[in-house]
């Protein structure tokens with residue numbers, strides 16, 4: 577097992593560090609930035625299904641559901657197709673309206689999650705076209721769907737999902753860009769700008785990983801907290817949810833993710849000098865609005881740990897701690913902002929003596945409902 581961990585103390589840390597390579601593997605054969613091409617067999621063969629879809633329904637569970645939420649922002653923003661994101665367990669039992677003009681995308685690392693599989697079967701019965709985004713080749717979901725795209729993240733052993741999440745977002749981004757181009761939503765130049773930015777993402781993730789020593793210091797300050805709040809807006813709202821889930825899963829600290837502006841409708845009542853608030857405050861995407869959310873936290877003496885863009889000044893002045901990530905397009909920022917939050921939950925769990933790779937009560941793959 578030590579050999580499999582490749583010199584890391586835990587699979588989770590190894591998998592966090594594998595993300596630049598995993599994203600590159602997910603691009604391989606698909607992203608050809610210099611030729612201005614995205615090639616994905618599963619999409620190319622069924623292009624009309626996607627382009628003629630009335631809407632896209634995304635179903636998933638856990639971390640994969642968070643990747644689905646990021647995809648909702650990307651698809652609606654870039655492709656201009658309505659998207660709904662559903663917990664598979666709710667979707668399958670709520671008598672949903674599904675037609676043969678719907679495309680259902682099921683996201684699952686393992687490809688074995690019982691609720692997601694059941695949602696797929698239901699959608700197929702109603703005539704929808706069903707597309708899978710899975711990591712495990714030949715898994716039940718990969719076999720049950722009409723078409724799909726693998727994430728190529730390599731085996732993920734840690735129960736808390738990390739590289740599966742970022743590669744799911746990567747695949748869904750490639751799909752969205754391809755559809756946006758085909759649908760005529762993009763000019764050549766905008767498409768090229770996206771493709772060349774995508775190419776820089778693995779090295780930018782590498783740079784985001786360099787925050788590790790600082791994240792470890794910050795983790796030590798907040799490791800004994802009983803509650804934490806995670807806030808983000810837009811593309812980074814799902815990242816806030818995922819940050820909170822990671823902390824809950826492996827450190828057993830109660831954490832909640834919220835859209836930053838929704839804070840005033842409830843969570844703000846919890847804020848005092850004992851409450852760490854992790855805020856994603858990158859330069860693009862509602863920056864000024866997030867700054868005012870931060871001021872609201874500060875005036876209630878909450879502790880602010882902000883994920884900011886390299887070179888940030890405004891939030892840096894207000895926050896107790898800042899963690900920098902490289903600048904990128906707003907729609908690609910979740911791939912970077914999620915990195916320090918993964919590291920943070922890892923370090924806090926280790927410091928609290930928790931079993932990082934196999935947290936209590938959780939399973940890597942949930943094959944029962």
Ligand code: G6P
Nearest residue numbers: 638639640684685686689737939
């Ligand atoms: C379990 C795992 C999570 C995962 C979820 C969905 O709860 O512990 O890490 O996100 O299942 O799994 P899937 O394999 O469908 O992505």
